[in-house]
Amino acid sequence: MIKVYNIYMEKPSYSGHRARLRKRFENAGLSSFLEHEILELLLTYAISRKDTKPLAWALLKKFGSLGSVLDATPSELGEVPGIGKHSALFIRLVREVMRFYFLEEVKKRKEITTPENVVDFCRASLQGEPNEVFEVIYLTTRNTVIGVERISTGTIDRASISPRKIIEQALKRRAAALIFVHNHPSGEPDPSAEDRALTETLSRIAAPLGIAVLDHIVVGKGKFFSIRANSFIKTKKEKV
Known part of the structure; x- marks a missing residue:
């Protein structure tokens, strides 16, 4: 018996949304993004094959703002269902990169x-x-x-x-x-x-x-x- 496999797998509904978010960022930066969209985009680089919109809203609901999400510790971020250790550390990394950037800016000042x-x-x-x-x-x-x-x-x-x-x-x-x-x-x-x-x-x-x-x-x-x-x-x- 010959087995036939379906090679035309249907793409998840969120894959197009992720691509559109990245394209918007590529074309115009974050100027037109809302807070939840920034978090969605950020999470796409830490979480693969999953809709990040519900996670972005869950983070904002718990912490209140994008800034508060970035200020949260990995353990606090891990309290949000769906945010694992890898994602929490990635968010923390973003904040630490910001700190390093501003430190370099201070050093550049004459x-x-x-x-x-x-x-x-x-x-x-x-x-x-x-x-x-x-x-x-x-x-x-x-x-x-x-x-x-x-x-x-x-x-x-x-x-x-x-x-x-x-x-x-x-x-x-x-x-x-x-x-x-x-x-x-x-x-x-x-x-x-x-x-x-x-x-x-x-x-x-x-x-x-x-x-x-x-x-x-x-x-x-x-x-x-x-x-x-x-x-x-x-x-x-x-x-x-």
Whole structure:
């Protein structure tokens, strides 16, 4: 008996939709995309042979926005039915690539003179972190970026900071100035009394070594607070 196989397999209904999404992106970027469509497109590169639209809507329903989806941890993403470890790690990778990109942009700047010069990186780096994170930007005498280092990852409301470690790293990198950046997971960027005290302590320790503390930026949800801009610290060029 001769077996006959059907070689004309019907394509799944979603395959055409995936192709159209990719073509739209190829032709015009994401400018015309809605949030759920961006997530659909993103998931097509992590999930094969499956309609990603229901997953995109499920993610938005749970987290509320595209930004919140990208800020979620892999374990949180895995709570959505249909989002496996591979997909969760892929979404996390996208966010980490964003962070790396903004860091490179900061390094390309010829000079950092205002909080706005670094706030995009700060948001990409820290916004959405479930715990309080403290980072230091090391600069030259001309305020160009030498490097960025994550000093501490703390609990939901407190980070353990070692002034000695920060100063040691600044000297090792031959930094002439520092900018501190940390997040408030609660969403409100107003600095606490502890934040201000830490800034004063670090400024006092760094000054005799010829290292200036230019700013301490606190990042919240869509907002930031510059301690320098609000006159809580002064640089050598400013009159008290």
